[in-house]
Amino acid sequence: MNKEVKFTDKGTLAPAEHFTGTAWVHINVAPGEGYHTIVGTVAFEPMARTNWHVHQTGQILMVTNGTGYYQEEGEPIRLIKEGDVIKIGKNVNHWHGGSMYQSMTHIAIVTDLDRGKTIWGVPVKDEDYSSYTAAASNVENYLTSAAIKNHEDLWPNYVSKLQVTDPELIEIFDNWAFDEVYAKSELDIQTRTIITLASTIGTQSLAEFSMFVKAALNVGVSPAVIKEVVYQSVAYVGVAKGIDFLNTTNEIFKANGIALPLEGQMTTTPENREAKGLELMKATFGERIDQMRNEAPQDLQHIQYFLAANCFGDYYTRKGMDIKMRELVTYAVLVSMGGAESQVDGHIKGNLNVGNNRATLIAVTTQLLPYIGYPRTLNALSAINKLTLETE
Template structure:
């Protein structure tokens, strides 16, 4: 029992060390690890694989523990161990297969227990790298036997990795989901397959098929709604999705910054921290290039100008009708909300107005502001059809009550001309 506890403590120490000190891998390529070790022998591995022996067989512990870093598509040959093997996946996504069984997806946090004398292989996935810690105990009696390489035909046989939900998801739902999160493995799929079937067939087939909205814009608008909804977990998913489909880090940060005057810094600060963590993982240098176009002296003037561009003469009326003791709020709107934020580059005005409408819809209870920004969207060139598409795409993420309230506002400001 003491020996088992000792081995577990070694593994936990290694995992902690990996988390604390290793640079995170990027989405599609293996980062350069200072501790990645030496290149694995080509006779036993396909592709680029690095080995780092953490605990060597000749040491006193009678255990072999090594960190193995696979670049995308890299893998071991078929092989077996007389004493079995345990894999601790610490980063990335990979594959594991035993002879005669289907390929399994493995990802960070998974523990793979390989039985004694079972012929198997493991390695990285098609698009992402993978890093695991491999452990063999009782090394003095273990024998590893190497066999033939895993050929491309067998390796490529693994298709539609996320959705093995008994073929209950439509091909369109699978394709659209894979576009946003290639090879992502959902834990909810295992525990709540009925929900995955219902939600994904609806959100990634039926809803997306409603219109031809550009995928980058759609992802940005949904991401904006998750900030206002305080859905931090889903927000992180959509930051990854945005980067996966080619949205720039600047565009992501501009949506995040613009949420502050609508949602409040108290609710946004955690989203800023999580975004920065994702950027670090992806190797995106910060701070990003500034998108500011105003100074302390010009922010009110430029803010007022862009307010009038969006809302027209209504702004003059708002200033004229404001009580003196509330006039400062009108000035804050011009100089801060619009001067500090909406004047920034990185997103055009049409996109910013759609992003703002996404915030307001997701917040709920903002019907007066929704009506104003529906008119603002119209003024900058976003017509009724465009706004219906926006509301449709937000539906799975904010729910029916908020969307139906927004539709009522739309019908009041922009009635359908039959």
């Protein structure tokens, strides 16, 4: 036991008999205050950790800063990060602490102290602590905390093979795409994931699409919305390019126990699809739709019919996504395809008309930059500047 008890603004130095390395404990709520509960803030320096131990009444950990490790007996070590809540069952043997290269702070809560106690065990051996996947440990060494956290939000406990074979590229890309780009594109996590998913269809990137279907499920995007992204894209990339993405979606859904087919989302009938589609086209693009239809040559009138009945009547009128999200999805697909500049212009105007302003379009384009590259991004931003500076 520590003979000298040290106290700083972090709290009291954790006792060496129960901890390896340097950790600090600050008691927020003590049992003597009339509660059978103890609440403490524990700050671990890198590589610091608790001994193996058991709480007879269980424990809750809430990570408030940094990145750390958590392990239950018989299970692999888990990477835990700011925002994570770990619920530890009664009599579960476990340990927790800072990660190899980063500190970690959590709030620890143990209740019902009158019904059980904490039983401390042996220290975690260095070789066991260091057994956490080499690639994951290395990635902590060169990725920022924000990059790790944002990547983990999408793909918990995922370790890329590229982290082993191409660590320099991962350092460049992940710190940029999952830290700097996030900071400059204020989007909620579901919107960010949906528009990136749509973009991968536009770039015909099936492997990355598969990753983002899984990410979408991980962040709570419904299967219906994921399917609507795929269906919507068919109107723009064509079914020949869309079919592989649909099949991949179905495979991932089945692997996750999602029954197919999903509940239908159609809202039109063969009789009213043109009228409903045309109504939505006018609501999105204004009365110029009538001019466009009237001025089309006679031998192209069928295309105007298809735009109303099929593109808008069959797809845009569906449930699952509202018009604001559908326009963002369409914009994401179009700017990612390249070669569709006039359509990008039209759908920037459509986005503005349905309530997606310049700031939203810039945020979406910024999010897509890592996946579509600078030329297509700069083209899209040029169009946004031209059209929004004229109208706002």
